[in-house]
Amino acid sequence: MAVADDIRIKASSESLLRSDQPRPPRDYAQFIRWALLFAGGLVMVMPLVYMISTSLKYSFEVYNLNLIPEEPTLDNYTYVLADGRFFTWFINSLVIASLTTISTLIFDSLVGYVLCKFKFRGRYIVFIAILSTLMIPTEMLIIPWYMMSQNFGWLDSYWGIMFPGLMTAFGVFLMKQFFETVPDDFLEAARIDGLNELQIWWSVAMPLVKPALAALAIFVFLGNWTAFIWPLIATTTTSLYTLPVGLSSFGDEADVAWELIMTGAAISTLPTLVFFLVFQRFIIRGVVMAGLKG
Amino acid sequence: MADHSPSDARRIPRPDTRQHGLVASRWHRLSIKQKQVVWAWAFLAIPIVFYTVVRFYPTANAFVLSFQEWNLLGPRVWVGFDNYVDLWNDPVFWQVFVNTFEYLLIGTPISLVISFFIAYHLDKVRFMHGTIRALYFLPFMTSAVAMAWVWRWFYQPVPIGVFNNFLAGFGISQIPFLQSTTIALPAVLAPAVWAGLGFQIIIFMAGLRAIPQTYYEAARVDGVSNWTMLWEITLPLLKPTLVFLVVFSSIGFLRIFDHVFNMTTNNPGGPLNSTKPLVLMIYETAFGGRSQMGAAAAQTVVLFTILLVVSLVQLRILRDR
Numbered sequence: 092m093a094v095a096d097d098i099r100i101k102a103s104s105e106s107l108l109r110s111d112q113p114r115p116p117r118d119y120a121q122f123i124r125w126a127l128l129f130a131g132g133l134v135m136v137m138p139l140v141y142m143i144s145t146s147l148k149y150s151f152e153v154y155n156l157n158l159i160p161e162e163p164t165l166d167n168y169t170y171v172l173a174d175g176r177f178f179t180w181f182i183n184s185l186v187i188a189s190l191t192t193i194s195t196l197i198f199d200s201l202v203g204y205v206l207c208k209f210k211f212r213g214r215y216i217v218f219i220a221i222l223s224t225l226m227i228p229t230e231m232l233i234i235p236w237y238m239m240s241q242n243f244g245w246l247d248s249y250w251g252i253m254f255p256g257l258m259t260a261f262g263v264f265l266m267k268q269f270f271e272t273v274p275d276d277f278l279e280a281a282r283i284d285g286l287n288e289l290q291i292w293w294s295v296a297m298p299l300v301k302p303a304l305a306a307l308a309i310f311v312f313l314g315n316w317t318a319f320i321w322p323l324i325a326t327t328t329t330s331l332y333t334l335p336v337g338l339s340s341f342g343d344e345a346d347v348a349w350e351l352i353m354t355g356a357a358i359s360t361l362p363t364l365v366f367f368l369v370f371q372r373f374i375i376r377g378v379v380m381a382g383l384k385g
Numbered sequence: 386m387a388d389h390s391p392s393d394a395r396r397i398p399r400p401d402t403r404q405h406g407l408v409a410s411r412w413h414r415l416s417i418k419q420k421q422v423v424w425a426w427a428f429l430a431i432p433i434v435f436y437t438v439v440r441f442y443p444t445a446n447a448f449v450l451s452f453q454e455w456n457l458l459g460p461r462v463w464v465g466f467d468n469y470v471d472l473w474n475d476p477v478f479w480q481v482f483v484n485t486f487e488y489l490l491i492g493t494p495i496s497l498v499i500s501f502f503i504a505y506h507l508d509k510v511r512f513m514h515g516t517i518r519a520l521y522f523l524p525f526m527t528s529a530v531a532m533a534w535v536w537r538w539f540y541q542p543v544p545i546g547v548f549n550n551f552l553a554g555f556g557i558s559q560i561p562f563l564q565s566t567t568i569a570l571p572a573v574l575a576p577a578v579w580a581g582l583g584f585q586i587i588i589f590m591a592g593l594r595a596i597p598q599t600y601y602e603a604a605r606v607d608g609v610s611n612w613t614m615l616w617e618i619t620l621p622l623l624k625p626t627l628v629f630l631v632v633f634s635s636i637g638f639l640r641i642f643d644h645v646f647n648m649t650t651n652n653p654g655g656p657l658n659s660t661k662p663l664v665l666m667i668y669e670t671a672f673g674g675r676s677q678m679g680a681a682a683a684q685t686v687v688l689f690t691i692l693l694v695v696s697l698v699q700l701r702i703l704r705d706r
Contacts (some may be wrong), residue, residue, distance in 0.1 A: 121509075121510075124506050124509065124510060125510050125512055125513075127506075128503065128506055128507055128510055128517050129513070129517055129520075131503065131521075132516075132517045132520030132521055133520065135520050135521050135523070135524060135579070135582070135583075136520050136523055136524070138524070138532065138535050138536065138539070138576075138579070139523060139524070139527070139535075141535065141539075141547060142531075142535045145538075153545075154544045154545060154550075156547055156550055156551070198431065198432055198435070201428050201432070202428070202429065202432045204428075205425050205428045205429055209421055209422075209424070209425040210418075210421070211421065211422040211425045211426075212422075214425070217429060217433070220436065220441075221432075221436060224436065224440045224441070224444075226689075226692075226693060227440065227444050227689065228636075228640060228685075228688060228689060228692055229640075230640065230642075230664050230667055230685055230688055231443075231444065231447050231685040231686070231688065231689050232439075232440070232443045232444065232447065233671075234447060234450065234671050234678055234681055234682055234685065235442070235443030235444075235446040235447050235450070236439075236443055237671075237672075238446070238457075238678075239443070241457070254439065255439055257435060257439075258432055258435050258436070282417075288421070288424040288428075289424075292428075313526065316528065317527075317528035317529060317530070319528075319529065319530050319642070319643045319646075320642055320643070320664070320668065324668075324672055334528070335528050335529075335530035335531070335643075336530075338528075338530050338531060338534065339530050339646070339647055339650070342534045342537075342647065342650065343650050343651075347545070349538045349541075349545065352534050352538065353534075353535065353538070355531075355534075356531035356532070356534050356535055357531075359528055359530070359531045360526075360527045360528060360531045360532075363526045363527065363528075364523060364526055364527070366526075367519075367522070367523065367526045368519070371515065371519055372515070375518070375522065375587055378584065378587055378588075379587055379588065379591045382584070382587070382588045382591070382629075383588065383591060383626075383629075
């Protein structure tokens with residue numbers, strides 16, 4: 092009995108420790124574990140560190156592999172941004188990713204809400220139909236999309252880049268899952284108060300699923316910010332490129348001027364990196380939420 | 386349509402009169418249930434149009450086009466199974482087919498083993514936990530195109546490339562990363578694995594957290610070793626997470642494109658097609674100048690089939706165990 096109690100106390104104190112505040116590693120093995128993990132983490136960010144450090148170097152220093160530039164300079168940034176192309180691509184990416192995210196949030200949550208909270212014939216079929224599109228790879232659709240865009244004159248326009256991503260089946264599924272957590276009583280109460288269904292969705296149900304909306308927004312924005320193959324096909328005018336497409340063409344053109352290429356890469360990567368560092372906890376929670384429920 | 390006939394005017398409900406318009410009075414006669422149905426379909430109207438026009442119709446179109454020949458300009462000509470037969474007889478396709486599966490068969494196991502290993506140990510570390518997690522996760526926030534260029538620079542020969550410079554420092558002879566037909570494919574795959582690790586680690590850790598501590602406590606009472614706990618408790622209970630990550634990352638590796646395209650822009654899929662995945666072949670067939678839309682559509686159908694079969698087989702195997 093005493094032994095069992097002992098173990099229980101030990102076990103519970105250990106499980107407490109596990110979720111306790113940060114504290115220095117306790118024993119030798121634990122310290123090695125920590126040190127190796129930390130070293131591994133540093134290796135993981137090495138490419139990013141090299142990218143940034145090289146973007147701050149003069150061309151003659153690029154071949155030195157020192158991490159801190161001897162003569163740090165912003166010349167590469169002035170040079171790359173001077174002709175305004177990167178600025179245009181940046182704006183293009185920002186506008187396209189933002190508009191797509193807004194559209195996805197609105198429509199995915201609306202469809203998820205309807206499929207979750209409204210009882211009507213055909214709802215199951217609609218759900219299955221939308222979900223089935225998850226199996227179709229984007230690459231299969233790009234050729235028909237291209238034909239469509241050509242017919243309607245959508246090539247080389249924001250709309251042409253955006254239209255395939257305005258709604259996602261993944262988001263519908265995710266939002267439907269989360270609307271399950273909204274009690275029907277709330278909606279019923281709002282109905283009795285005389286709100287119409289649009290108002291109930293927007294002002295009663297939506298605020299209750301904010302975490303899910305945020306998670307979806309992160310995924311959709313990141314996905315569109317880094318999207319490559321469709322914008323590559325849908326645009327031929329340099330001024331309509333998105334950052335990835337622009338960077339790809341710039342890399343070819345700058346050829347071996349690696350410090351310039353690294354500057355371009357940094358310009359297209361830093362915004363999301365900074366965003367992550369600022370909202371770290373929140374983003375990781377969102378990724379887990381979307382990953383596990385989706 | 387826009388002429389203001391009296392009948393049209395009557396349809397607009399006017400709040401100040403007792404007589405409702407036609408539509409409005411019908412609306413008020415509906416029961417709450419019926420109103421809900423109307424609302425539901427009204428909400429779904431735009432999405433249904435979207436899914437029909439931008440998802441279902443293009444899918445059908447791709448299947449149809451795969452039995453046709455078309456160069457974007459002339460008429461679409463039915464050619465039966467010719468596109469598929471041509472593909473079957475094309476040696477490049479078979480190389481591409483093998484490459485695509487190499488990306489899958491190297492990428493998925495390696496990335497999952499590494500990410501599980503890290504997640505398993507990181508889960509036991511409290512000190513600076515958030516910081517270390519952030520270090521591993523950061524690459525996930527990057528764009529594949531930007532990182533492809535960074536890694537491309539790493540792979541350059543001495544004196545430019547970081548890796549070869551590093552090796553030269555130890556007196557090791559140079560490795561022609563992107564020039565060798567055998568090394569190029571893993572070299573192109575490496576940044577894809579690297580960028581995906583963070584996501585997998587986070588998901589694995591969430592899975593590990595979901596396992597109730599009581600199992601471990603009970604096992605510890607029984608004097609079970611850590612190794613046995615890993616195989617008898619952790620991994621079996623982690624199966625749903627594992628299944629998700631296997632299927633998810635496999636689909637990603639089978640569809641690899643951004644990295645390959647950007648690391649081999651001077652000779653896409655090179656050297657000698659040794660890094661060319663199916664998606665790059667599709668891109669080149671359709672948009673690489675010759676505009677063989679039918680042939681490219683047939684390749685997309687093959688891609689679709691591969692993704693479907695691989696996912697189903699994986700689900701089968703992993704669920705049964």
